[in-house]
Amino acid sequence: MKAILFTHSHDDHTGGSRAFPGAALYALNPHRRDGAGQSAWNRIQGGRAGTESGAGGRRELRLLEDGEVLDLHGDRIEVFGIPGHTYDSCAYLAFGGLFMGDSAAGTFNGRMGSAPPFVSVDRKMNQAGLKRLAARLGGRGGEVRYLAFGHQGPIPGLGPLLEWSASH
Numbered sequence: 001m002k003a004i005l006f007t008h009s010h011d012d013h014t015g016g017s018r019a020f021p022g023a024a025l026y027a028l029n030p031h032r033r034d035g036a037g038q039s040a041w042n043r044i045q046g047g048r049a050g051t052e053s054g055a056g057g058r059r060e061l062r063l064l065e066d067g068e069v070l071d072l073h074g075d076r077i078e079v080f081g082i083p084g085h086t087y088d089s090c091a092y093l094a095f096g097g098l099f100m101g102d103s104a105a106g107t108f109n110g111r112m113g114s115a116p117p118f119v120s121v122d123r124k125m126n127q128a129g130l131k132r133l134a135a136r137l138g139g140r141g142g143e144v145r146y147l148a149f150g151h152q153g154p155i156p157g158l159g160p161l162l163e164w165s166a167s168h
């Protein structure tokens with residue numbers, strides 16, 4: 001079984017899902033709704049005529065909760081809600097990587113920055129979420145071999161997240 005775990009609803013992070021019509025789809029349950037996010041999920045599920053329904057018909061999107069741990073055929077995936085870039089933004093800890101989508105960014109000097117300003121719904125919410133994430137993962141550095149982002153290469157270890165948190 002294939003599974004796609006969305007970090008958030010922006011088109012540049014969801015558009016490729018149509019190439020895997022049989023995949024199970026997962027995303028964070030947003031506790032605050034906005035029109036753009038909802039219409040993106042509708043498109044992904046093929047919920048409206050003329051969108052992405054294709055031959056497979058309507059696809060089910062399973063909504064995840066912050067703190068949930070998924071067991072996908074033996075692969076353990078932990079879900080961390082980080083609303084702020086979008087209200088449905090989250091990170092996944094899986095296979096030794098912390099996959100953060102656009103909730104954070106790698107910088108040229110190997111450090112971590114918060115979400116990009118112009119395309120984020122609430123930067124203060126994003127930064128508060130990153131600080132919460134750092135507090136929750138602080139003692140688990142051994143489990144995080146790298147931080148992965150949507151638009152930059154990965155950077156090693158949990159350290160850059162903890163350092164960002166300590167200086168903000």
Ligand SMILES: [Zn+2]
Pocket residue numbers: 010012013102150151
């Ligand atoms: Zn993006």
Ligand SMILES: [Zn+2]
Pocket residue numbers: 008010085102119
């Ligand atoms: Zn984005």
